[in-house]
Amino acid sequence: MRHIISILMENESGALSRVAGLFSARGYNIESLNVAPTHDPTLSRMTLVTHGNEAIMEQIVKQLNKLIDVVKLMELEEAPAVERELMLIKLRADGEAREEVKRLSDIFRGRILDVTNKIYTIELTGTSDKLDAFVEAVGESRILEVVRSGAMGIARGERVLRA
Amino acid sequence: MEMTGAEIFVRCLKEEGVDILFGYPGGAVLHIYDALYQQKDVSHVLVRHEQGAVHAAEGYAKSTGRVGVALVTSGPGATNAVTGIADAYMDSVPMVVFTGQVPTSLIGNDAFQETDSIGITRPIVKHNFLVKDVADLAATIKKAFYIASTGRPGPVVVDLPKDVTAARGPFKYPKSVHLRSYKPTVKGHPGQIKRAFDLIIKAERPIIYAGGGVILGKAADELTRFAKTLGYPVTNTLMGLGGFPGSDSQFLGMLGMHGTYEANMAMHHADVVIAVGARFDDRVTGNVEKFCPHAKIVHMDVDPASISKTVKVDVPIVGEVKEILKDLLVLLHDSGKKPNASALQNWWKQIEEWRALECLKYDRDSELIKPQFVIERLHALTGGDAYVTSDVGQHQMWTAQYYKFDKPNRWINSGGLGTMGVGLPYAMGVQMAHPDETVICVTGEGSIQMCIQELSTCLQYGLPLKVVLLNNRYLGMVRQWQEFFYQGRYAMSYMDALPDFVKLAEAYGHIGMRIQHPQDVDGALKEALSMNDRLVFMDFITDERENVYPMIPAGAGQNEMILI
Numbered sequence A: 001m002r003h004i005i006s007i008l009m010e011n012e013s014g015a016l017s018r019v020a021g022l023f024s025a026r027g028y029n030i031e032s033l034n035v036a037p038t039h040d041p042t043l044s045r046m047t048l049v050t051h052g053n054e055a056i057m058e059q060i061v062k063q064l065n066k067l068i069d070v071v072k073l074m075e076l077e078e079a080p081a082v083e084r085e086l087m088l089i090k091l092r093a094d095g096e097a098r099e100e101v102k103r104l105s106d107i108f109r110g111r112i113l114d115v116t117n118k119i120y121t122i123e124l125t126g127t128s129d130k131l132d133a134f135v136e137a138v139g140e141s142r143i144l145e146v147v148r149s150g151a152m153g154i155a156r157g158e159r160v161l162r163a
Numbered sequence B: 001m002e003m004t005g006a007e008i009f010v011r012c013l014k015e016e017g018v019d020i021l022f023g024y025p026g027g028a029v030l031h032i033y034d035a036l037y038q039q040k041d042v043s044h045v046l047v048r049h050e051q052g053a054v055h056a057a058e059g060y061a062k063s064t065g066r067v068g069v070a071l072v073t074s075g076p077g078a079t080n081a082v083t084g085i086a087d088a089y090m091d092s093v094p095m096v097v098f099t100g101q102v103p104t105s106l107i108g109n110d111a112f113q114e115t116d117s118i119g120i121t122r123p124i125v126k127h128n129f130l131v132k133d134v135a136d137l138a139a140t141i142k143k144a145f146y147i148a149s150t151g152r153p154g155p156v157v158v159d160l161p162k163d164v165t166a167a168r169g170p171f172k173y174p175k176s177v178h179l180r181s182y183k184p185t186v187k188g189h190p191g192q193i194k195r196a197f198d199l200i201i202k203a204e205r206p207i208i209y210a211g212g213g214v215i216l217g218k219a220a221d222e223l224t225r226f227a228k229t230l231g232y233p234v235t236n237t238l239m240g241l242g243g244f245p246g247s248d249s250q251f252l253g254m255l256g257m258h259g260t261y262e263a264n265m266a267m268h269h270a271d272v273v274i275a276v277g278a279r280f281d282d283r284v285t286g287n288v289e290k291f292c293p294h295a296k297i298v299h300m301d302v303d304p305a306s307i308s309k310t311v312k313v314d315v316p317i318v319g320e321v322k323e324i325l326k327d328l329l330v331l332l333h334d335s336g337k338k339p340n341a342s343a344l345q346n347w348w349k350q351i352e353e354w355r356a357l358e359c360l361k362y363d364r365d366s367e368l369i370k371p372q373f374v375i376e377r378l379h380a381l382t383g384g385d386a387y388v389t390s391d392v393g394q395h396q397m398w399t400a401q402y403y404k405f406d407k408p409n410r411w412i413n414s415g416g417l418g419t420m421g422v423g424l425p426y427a428m429g430v431q432m433a434h435p436d437e438t439v440i441c442v443t444g445e446g447s448i449q450m451c452i453q454e455l456s457t458c459l460q461y462g463l464p465l466k467v468v469l470l471n472n473r474y475l476g477m478v479r480q481w482q483e484f485f486y487q488g489r490y491a492m493s494y495m496d497a498l499p500d501f502v503k504l505a506e507a508y509g510h511i512g513m514r515i516q517h518p519q520d521v522d523g524a525l526k527e528a529l530s531m532n533d534r535l536v537f538m539d540f541i542t543d544e545r546e547n548v549y550p551m552i553p554a555g556a557g558q559n560e561m562i563l564i
């Protein structure tokens, strides 16, 4: 099953490689990983998407908590939460397809960031599923380049992750 | 007060109460050696290979419970230390290893003797630090000792660039450490302890399965009182030996792959397993699918990640085992509840039947020296009270089986990593920590050659170790597996071209003895043990065909042991 883990960790060189190293050493899978400093510059927030059954998830959470650089973490899906991912996508948009790409982008609430007479560069946000759906809808043959941030998430309501 | 990084380093060690440091110099740590030279509080032991320094620090730590300290130079010094660091990590040894590093301005330039020590050691440390500014040095060292020695202990590496040790900075040693991300649990949760108690007191076929956590957590007294009060049988893991008196009738011996029949059968048939500071290692459980099929399991451990890692448990309790056992003893006392006497009586009757099989019997009439016999005599002649280190292989298992350890911290071996070569340097660290005690290193002719150079260190520091070499001319444990599982195809397990160990010991300035007949074993051991100012190296020529029994073969359950 897919799980999203939000991790608050020391903003120190090496912290990221400890997490990445843990996953490779123990054979856990990382689907995506996103990390940046928070408003408190001593802390970074990481969002990690992984797969695993209940026993594996229990170990992943315990092993992460064991890392000295990990301050706190939460499993996002334990309560209502919002998930977002950002995608920048460069598409071939020439001839009659030009209108079609524009229309698809509108449906998915994309923003066209850059235009040439052959190309659209589009910004999209949403759940990872939604971005997947857009990629599928435009079709492999139109895609020149895809950049995705990996999922990020935050809990709804009062629930917060802070040091 | 202003001083150089190197002076700060020495002062910090003093503040931590470090009396001894094992190391080897080199370019990147010359400032530190210069500072060590100019003081008397911290003494330094010069080993012959950095691996020896780290293992010696482990031996010191494993036999005292205090933090062991090693110091090595950058590059090859650090990489030579890696095996010892990994060994300490697997056995949760409290240790701080200082590695020299090239100056900060050169880091990343492939400078002379530069390695990414932080990167190399990351997966085998509890934590590591690179100190980039002399202003952070004292606080970092404080954190290193704190992390190494609290919670589930482990090795911490501190990488010290050369310019940081030369730079001047203020010295102020922090009184305490606060780490927002690291707060080990001490007390167990009262609700969980109550649940565990209810299960424990009603057990009909209980067994206490105690591991290295009891030794590390200094909880042998509490464990013994707990087991004695209940009258329940106890088994120890390889790392837990000495956590409960080995000569006590409630002790069933070690469990696991080469554990006793009675211990493994009792585990298999138990209805309640009380795991104390043990981690359900694969050498203990055998096939996890078949492990303890009838039991509810209580597991107390300071490391939450050890709980339900390989075997799902019913009542987990996170905390220091010493504290949890104390709380359980209070409950036991205050509740006035007693174990189920008649069930327990039946259980012991069953256990005694298993025990009557005498799974550790061996041929006592052999013309050849049986390795088991040497260990039995060693136990008898030392009154069971020596500090014993071992290397890795058959001799390690025989020592674990036949030397009945009554006290904690006496049995020093490499359980997790299974590192050949540790025995001699472990023993150096043990002897340094306990100058007046008998320290014995039981080894094999394969293992001893992996750190044999430390015999020179032993001479320099006058360490009167007793080396018991069980010389079977084979990498015996490998040979045993080849005999059992590879139809006797002994690929690369015969140790040809062995040195003359008696002459070798003499060349290093020690006393060498060769013992070839069973009737000479006692005399040799007595003579060696009487020489308390000399290292004696005893080369026992043992039966090369002897195997370690009993054994749980791979994939089998604990009730499927091969007996002799």
Ligand SMILES: Cc1ncc(C[n+]2csc(CCOP(=O)(O)OP(=O)(O)O)c2C)c(N)n1
Pocket: B391, B392, B393, B394, B395, B396, B418, B419, B420, B421, B443, B444, B445, B446, B447, B448, B470, B472, B474, B475, B476, B477, B478
């Ligand atoms: C550094 C290292 N290399 C290889 C092994 C694999 N190994 C485990 S036991 C063993 C044989 C040990 O032989 P010896 O020291 O002579 O002891 P014996 O088994 O004969 O008592 C070997 C090679 C190991 N444990 N450690």
